Amino acid sequence: MLSRVADSIYWLNRYIERAENVARFVDVNLNLMLDLPPGMTQQWQPLVSITGDVELFKARYGEANAKNVIQFLTFEEDYHNSIISCLQRARENARSIREIISSEMWEEVNSFYLMVKEASPGKPFDALPYFFYQVKMASHRFAGVMDATMTHNEGWHFGQMGRLLERADKTTRILDVKYFVLLPSAEWVGTPLDQIQWISLLKSASAYEMYRKCQHRITPTCVAEFLILNRQFPRSIHFCLWQAEQCLHEITNTPTGTWCNGAERSLGKLCSQLGYLTIEDVIQTGLHEFLDQMQSSINQVGNEIYTTFFAVDNC
Amino acid sequence: MQLDAYDPEEFYDELFVAQGKPRSQAESLIKLIQKLGIKQLEQHRQTAEIALFKLGVTFNVYSDNQGVERIFPFDIIPRIISAQEWQWLEKGLKQRIKALNLFLDDIYNEQLILKDGKIPAEVIHTATGFLKPCLGIKPPQGIWCHITGTDLVRDRDGKWYVLEDNLRVPSGVSYVLENRRVMKSTFPDIFHTMAVKAIDDYPSHLLETLLNLAPPHLPEPTVVVLTPGIYNSAYYEHSFLAQQMGVELVEGRDLAVVDGYLQMRTTKGLRRVDVVYRRVDDGFLDPKAFRPDSRLGVPGLMEVYQQGKVALANAPGTGVADDKVVYAYVPEMIRYYLGEEPLLCNVPTYLCWQEQDREYVLKNLDKLVVKAANEAGGYGMLVGIKATPAEREEFAQKILAQPRNYIAQPTLSLSRVPTLIDGEIEGRHVDLRPYILHRGDEVYVHPGGLTRVALKKGSLVVNSSQGGGSKDTWVLTE
Secondary structure, three states, X not given: OEHHHHXXXXXXXXXXXXXXXXXXXXXXXXXXXXXXXXXXOOOOHHHHHHHOOHHHHHHHXXXXXXXXXXXXXXXXXXXXXXXXXXXXXXXXXXXXXXXXXXXXXXXXXHHHHHHHHHOOOOOOHHHHHHHHHHHHHHHHHHHHHHHHHOOOOHHHHHHHHHHHHHHHHHHHHHXXXXXXXXOOOHHHOOOHHHHHHHHHHHHHOOOHHHHHHHHOOOOHHHHHHHHHHOOOOOOOHHHHHHHHHHHHHHHHOOOOOOOOOHHHHHHHHXXXXXXXXXXXXXXXXXXXXXXXXXXXXHHHHHHHHHHHHHOOOOO | OHHHHOOOOOXXXXXXXXXXXEOHHHHHHHHHHHHHHHHHHHHHHHHHHHHHHHHOOEEEOOOOOOOOEEEOOEEEEEEEEOHHHHHHHHHHHHHHHHHHHHHHHHHOOOOHHHXXXXXXXXXXXXXXXXXHHHOOOOOXXXXXXXXEEEEEEEOOOXXXXXXXXXXXOOOOHHHHHHHHHHHHHHOHHHHHHHOEOOOOOHHHHHHHHHHOOOOOOOOOOOEEEEOOOOOOOOHHHHHHHHHHHOOEEEOHHHEEXXXXXXXXXXXXXXXXXXXXXXXXXXXXXXXXXXXXOOOOOOOOHHHHHHOOOOEEEOOOOHHHHHOHHHHOOHHHHHHHHHOOOOOOEEOOOEEOOOHHHHHHHHHOOOOEEEEEXXXXXXXXXXXXXXXXXXXXXXXXXXHHHOHHHEEEEEOOOOOEEEEEEOOEEEEEEEEEEOEEEEOOOOEEEOOOOEEEEEOOOOOOOOOHHHOEEEEEEEEEOO
16 A cells, blocks of 8 residues: 555544544533533633643633634634644545545545534534534544445554544543643542533543443542553543554554564553553552653654654655 | 427537427437426436535636635536447547557657658647657557547537547546436436446546556556646546546655666555556656656656656657647648548648738637647637637737747537526537547547536636536437
8 A cells, every 4th residue: 555545544534533532622621611610710721731732822812711712723724733624634635545445434524524614613602512512423423434334454454543543642631631620729629520520521531421330430540540541441542552553463464462663662562561550550650640651652653653654755 | 398499599409400309319308308397407406516516526726725626517418429420420539549649659750741741840849748758769559649538519510520639638537427427316217218328437448558558468567547636626537537447546756766667655665566547747747857846746757668667648748749730730640641531620720820821810810719739728718709809919919929839710609508507498518528548459439528518608618617517428329
């Protein structure tokens, strides 16, 4: 398969997953803010913080209020991680590999993009929850259509890997929202509001019901454990990375547990680290510090994949 | 309903002989349309357009920003060509393509036609499409123009004329195939009763034509389609054809010349490429041989090509035959190379570089259509009859400044086809571009082709870039 094509299908999936996750954490914050006791200041700054683009946001919008943050993360065409930008690029990638993907996949990306583009930037607040729901569902639909209509060949595995790595990265960031939200007021820990926030967080990862089935009580440690280490929940970091590793080995035909290139080595290392980790280890490192580390390891894997498969100057 | 009142006026109409009197081959279609009624027809049109948009059957407009693709407007009343008429056209087209190919092979090698004085050498040497780096090349089996789209029109009296030959990178065949797909799902019944020739096998014919160029004895030759990328106006078509043939769609940056061969970069390293259906213009193919600033092509490609280690379709250099001055000599080529009289006529053409012709052209600008020798897409032309005196003056100056660059032809009164316009059925002018594949031992003419329609009332310009649309073309089997 052409390197460029592999690159495009990988990013096509990453962008769609990214758009979905931005919709997730904006939506969960909208919900959280609704549940705030009267008199408390709304917190929108954390959402910008987790994207890592605070400077850019401040320069363009100044104050981090609901309207500005939602505009920035959702409809800002000049911000490369906004939902609309992700979809623009997803669509462009899909268009450049239309002959490789199924036409159903193309149609799905195309109508997804058109749906977001038509949603007007000044959308009234009460229309937003449904809009974010549509974004999430369109992303699921794309994944489903891809799974059901495209041969599970090399290209499919590249796409799958893109989606899983992006999802793992975003799960770390969703967990981090809680850290940022709590930061200014540590005295809230253990209060009913704290409970509500953890529930919201689980919901934003579509993990609430699944969590309840295996843990019942909501405690910060258990939530973190579920989202980081659970081996069966499809949005947990461990699950995503482990599945991505499978895809990688399908592509190269190297048996798991061994490696023949930088991508396999760094992802393999990360997976085995996670495989033997307990939540107590994580808490000892500090949750935020751990998540930070996890993000750079996932980045590292992405870079290795780029050098191994996509770098076009490889001859 | 309205069709009873449909009046072909003084034009040749492809579906009607006279008011209320359909041509025999169109009778069942007209009956069906009358049964449907305008409202339902309009609904079908909308459904068809939505289908095309959803399929992404679009073209890009260069000046627009990213993401602005338009569908090529599609009219659901087809144009019908009888079996007999088609057989004759097919013969004429084959004859023309054979002669053109012999001309190309001659002009880049022995140049006998120039030595024998049938075409002035000056015409060839001043043609921008004539490429010196191609001199002395012998492409596989002597084929230069593997894929040609020849534009035909019909005049007031119903006589066919060749308007121009497109031997460089003719586009539009994807619309032909997609339009038919949409028509079949819109009017399934009529296809059962009307015996329309099937066209879906074009990609198979194209693939055979390309495979035929691979060096012999290769067990599994690699064929690719080379595109300038997603911003090219015909990108949809490039991707469609690659998909339909099941071959890779590559961009210049996916390719490199390594170890003396053309190779593509894959996730598993380099892989050799044997045949390239290139949809990139000559000048951009290889910065080492042609435009040094081009990033669309592959440095060193021409050298590999000259050594016969990769085949290119169409061969670089075919553009010389697209020159509108060279076009004027095609009937001469047919006589010279084949010893036959041309079956299809050229439109009478005045060559501005010839003094007598130029004087006539300058005196009669209000009656003529003036065209730049190397422009396409409806650019660089003057329709004298519709132009203002100032526009005519501007063209007169251009002609005087660069007489070699202009030709003029009488304004033909293009044939019309009933077309659905804002809920009314009105006659609109059309042309026809059949696609011809040259395989060496055989020339294949794809039945039908792209019928382009000038949607503006009275307009004769059918190009998509100038607001034209398209229709399905039905060639009947009996």
